[in-house]
Amino acid sequence: MNKIRMQLMLCGGTGCDSTGSEKVRAALQEEIEKQGLTEEVSIVITGCNGFCAVGPVMVTQPEGIFYQKIQPEDAKELVTEHCLHGRPVERLFYKNPATKKRISKMGDIPFFASQEFRAMRNKGLIDPELIDEAIARDGYFGLAKVLSEMKPEDIIDEMMASGLRGRGGAGFPAGAKWRFAKWADGDEKYVLCNADEGDPGAFMDRSILESDPHAVLEGMAIAARAINADKGYIYCRSEYPLAIKRLHIAIDQAKAYGLLGDDILGSGFNFDVEVYQGAGAFVCGEETALMRSIEGKRGMPIPRPPFPAHKGLWGKPTILNNVETLANVPQIMLKGGAWYAGVGTENSKGTKVFALSGDVANIGLVEVPMGTSVRSLVYDIGGGVPGKRTFKAVQLGGPSGGCVPEQHLDTPIDYEAIAKVGAIMGSGGAIVMDNTTCMVDMARYFMDFIQDESCGKCTPCREGTKRILTILEDICKGKGKDGDIEELESLCHVVGHTALCGLGQTAPNPVLSTLRYFRDEFEAHIYAKTCPAKTCPDLVKFEVDPDACKRCGLCAKGCPADAIAWQKKEVAVIDKDKCIKCMSCYDRCKFDAIL
Template identity: 55%
Template sequence: MELYRGHILICSGTGCISSGANSIKDAFEQQLAEKDLAKEFKVIETGCHGFCEMGPIAIVYPEGTFYCRLEDEDVKTIVDEHLIKGRLVQDKLYNPPHSEDKIPSYKEIAFYKKQHRIALRNCGYVNPEDIDEYIVKGGYEALGKVLTELTPDQVIDDMKKSGLRGRGGGGFPTGLKWEFTSKSESDKKYMICNADEGDPGAFMDRSILEGDPHSIIEGMVIGGYATGADEGYIYIRAEYPLAINRLKTALDQAREYGMLGENILGTGFNFELHIKEGAGAFVCGEETALMHSIEGKRGMPRPRPPFPAVKGLWEKPSNINNVETFANVPVIFEKGADWFASLGTEKSKGTKVFALTGKINNTGLAEVPMGITVREIIYDIGGGITDNKKFKAVQIGGPSGGCLPENLIDLPVDYDSLIEAGAMMGSGGLVVMDEDTCMVDLARFFLNFTQDESCGKCTPCREGTKRMLEILERIVDGEGRKGDIELLEELGETIKTTSLCGLGQTAPNPVLSTLKYFRDEYEAHINDERCPAGACSALAKYVIDQDLCKKCTLCTKVCPVSAIEGKPKEVHKIDPEVCTACGVCVEKCKFDAIKKG
C-alpha cells in the first residue's frame, strides 16, 4: 500500500467538470510529475463537494484547505507555494484566514458549518470509481451485519424504528413500505431505485450517484434481503451519463467483491441489479409509470390499488424508493436506528438534501437536519440573496411544491410544517426569489412545465392544467379578466382531488400557494394592468425620474420605437402608448434615471 504525504481531492461532479475540473486535475498531475512530487501527493477525483458556486474546487489534505474557482494557471502556484513551501495561496481560498500561519479547514466555511451529511457522507471524500475507498470508509459493513446477524423482520423493525421517510417527495415511512412488500406472497419480488430526477434545478440524486454509487447498491441489497426480493432495477434518466458510467463501474466492482450477485458474502442470499435508462419523462417519477417504462411500455400511471407492494413490476410485488432514501439505509444499520431517530424532529427524522438555486449567493447542495428553518438555509448556508436584494419567497418541493413568503422564513423545514403551509418537501428543490420576481409569472413557469410533462391519461390533469395555464398566460400578457382568480382556485382544487397520479395532484400547488400568499399581485395584474415586480414585459411601464435625468438625449437616440421625447437640456419623457418596454434605454442610461413604474 502506497503512503502519501498529502492528497488533492478534485471535485469531479458534473457541475465542476463543466467548469473545467478535468483540466485542473490534469494540470495537478503534470505539475506533480514535473516537480518529482507524484509519490508524495496523490490526486483523487471525487464526487460533488456541494459548493457548486465555487467550482472548480480542490481540497488539499491532510489540512483540508479549500481552494476554489480554480484556473489552470493557479495549479502551478498552489504546487510551488503550498505543497513545496507550505504557504497558502490566499487569493484562491474561499475565506482567507486572519493569520498567514493558520491553514483553514473547509469545515470552517459557513456553507458547511450547519450541514449534517449522511446521504452525502462520502461525496467529495472518496473516488466513486474505487470500491476500496468506499470499504475503507466503512462501506458494506452494514450489509455484512444485516446478512449475518439480523433476520429480514429485524431489518424491517429497525427501519421502522429509525423513522426514515421516503425522500422522493411523498414522505411515506420506508420501513412500513418494506413491510408491505415483505408480507406479499410471491415467487418473485423486485427492489427498484427511482433515480428519475426531473425537477428543474434539482440535482441531489445525480450527485449521490456520481459521488457515492456504492451506498445505493448497499442500500438496495439490504432492502432486497428485508423484502425477499432477489432482483432490482435502478431507473435513471439518460441525461445523466456520468452517473450512469460510475454506477456501471460500481456494479461491476460489487459483483467482483461478492457484494452483489449469487451467494453474497457467502450467506446464500442472491441479489442482482440492473440499470434501466429512461428518456427523461417527468411523469416517470411516479412509481407506476416508472414500472411501465421498465417493462418497455409508455410511461403512464395506473390507478391504485393494487399498490406496487402487491402488484408492481411485471405484476410482481415491488418496492420503490428514491436515491437519497437508499443512501441513508447503510448508515442506519452502521450507527443504529436509535442514532438516526435522534436527528431531526418528532415526525421527520434524519436529514434532507436540498439543491439551492435561484437568487441565492451560495448555489449548490446542502444536507441539513430536519427542523432547520428556511432562514438558516438561505442566509447561514446559502449566504443570502444575490446583490443584497430583498428576499421575497422560496419555492420548496420543485414544480409541484409551493411558494412560501417572507413572513414564513422562520418556518421549520419538516414534512408536516411544509404541508400545513401549502408547500411540500418534494425531492428537495429549493428556489429562492428576490424582490424582482413576479409571482404570477413564476406560477406560470412551473405550471407550464408540469402541463407539458403531463402524460395525458387523465382528463383533470390533461385538460385542467391546460386551462389554468391559458389563464395565467393571459394575466401576464395584460389580458386578465374579472373572475380569473376564482376560476384558477376552482380549477386547482378540482385537479388536486381528481387527478390519477401525484403529478396532477400536485401540479396546481405553485398557483394555489401564490394565490394564498401573493393574491395582491394577481389583482394588480388584472385590475390595474400592472406587474408590481416589473417583470412582465407586457405590463412593464418605464418612466424617467425628472430629478435624476441629466437631459443628455442618449435614451432618445437608442429607443428603437422613438417613444422618448426630449431635446438637449430638456427633461425627457416616455410615451407609454408607444413604449414596447424593451429595456434598452434602462441599460444605456448612465444615471439610473429610468425606472419601471
C-alpha cells in the same frame, strides 16, 4: 513503498466539471510531474463537494485546506507553494462576504458549518470510481451485518425504528413500505431506485450518485434482503451521463468483490442490479409510470390500489425508493435505527438534502437536520439574497410544491410543518426568489412545465392544467379580467382532487400558494394592468421616469434594438416603435427609472 503524503481532492461532479475542473486537473498533474512530485502528491477526482457557487473546488488532505474558484493558471502556484513548500495559497481561500476574512478550513465556512452529512457523508472524501475507498469509509459494512447477523424482519424493525420517510416527496415511512412488500405473496420481487430527478433546479440525486454510488447499491441490496428480492433496477434519466457512468463502474466493481450478484459474501443471498435509462419524461418520476416504462410500455400512471408493494413491476411485489432514501439505509443498519432517529423532529427524523438555487448567494447542495428552519437554510447556509435586493419567497418541492414567503421563514423543515404553510418537502428543490420576481409569472412558469409534462391520460390533469395555464398567460399579458382569480381557485381544487396521479394532484400547489400569499400581485395585473415586479413585458410601459433617471446612458448602451436615444447629461428616451420588449433596459438600469 508508497510515499504519497498529500492528496488533492478535486471536485469532479457535474457542477465543477462545467466550470473547468478537468482543465484544472490536467494543469495540476502537469505541474506535479514537472516538479518531480508524482510519488508524493496525488490528485483524487471526487464527486460533488456541494458548494457549487464557488467551483471548481479542491480540498487538500490531510490538512483540510479548502480552495475555491481554481483556474488552470493557478496550478503552478498551488503545486510550488502548497505542495512543495507547505505554504497554503491564501488568495484562493474562501472569502466571507460579511467579514471579508479568508477562511482556510471547510468546516469553518458558514455554508458547511450548519450542515450534517449522512446521506452525503462521503461527498468530496472518496474517489467514487474506486470501491476500495468506499469500503474504507464503512461501505458495505451494513450489508455484511445484515447478511451475517439479521433476519429480514430485523432489518424492517430497524427501518421502522429509524423513522426514515421516503425522500422522494411523499414522505411515506420506508420501513412500512418494505414490510408490506415482505408480507406480499410472490415468488419473485423487485427493488427499484428512482433516480428520475425531473424537478427544475433539482440535482440532489444526481450528486449523490456521482459522489457515492456504492451507498445506493448497498441500500438496494439491504432492501432486497428484507423482502427476499433478487433483482433491482435503477431508473436514471439519460441526462445524467456522469452518474450513469459511475453507477456502471460501481456495479461492476461490487460484482467483482462478491458484493452483488450470486451468493453475496457467501451468504447464499443473490441480488443483481441493472441501470435503466429514462428518456426525460417528468411523469416517469411517478412510481407506477416508472414501472410501466421499465416494462417497455409508455410511461403513464395507473390507478391504485393495488399498490406496487403488492402488484408492481410486471405484476410482482415491488418496493421503490429514491436515491437519498437508499443512501441512508446502510448507516441505519450499521449504527441502528435509534442512532438515525436521534436527529430531527418528532415526525420527521434524520436529515434532508436540498438543492439550493435561484436568487441566493451560495448555490449548492446542502444536507441539514430535520427541524432546521427555512430561514437558516436560506440565510445561514445560503448566505441570503445577494446585492441590494431583498428576499421574497422560496419555492419548495419544485413544480409540485409551493412558495414560503418572508413571514413563514421560521417554519421548521418538517413534512407536516411545511405542508401547513402551503408547500411540500418534495424531493428537495429549494429555489430562492428576490423582490424582482413576479409571482404571477412564477406560477405561470411552473404550470407551463406541469402542463407540458402531463401524460394526458386523465381529463382533469390534461384539460385542467391547460385551462389554468391559459388564464395565467392572459393575466401576465395584461388580458386578465374580473373573476379570473376565483376561476383559478376553483380549477385548482378540482384538478387537485380528481387527477389520477401525484403529478396532477399536486400541480395546483404553486398557483394556490402564490394566490394565498401574493394575491395583491394578481389583482395588480388584472385590475391595474401593472406588474409590480416589472418583469412581465406586456405590462411594462417602457418609458423613462425623468425624475429617477440619472442620465448615465446604461440603458441605451445595452439596448440590442437601438431603440433608446441618449446624449450625455440628458434623460434617455425609448422609441416604442423600435422597442422589442427584451427587458434589457430594465435589467441594466440601477435606479428603477424604467416604468
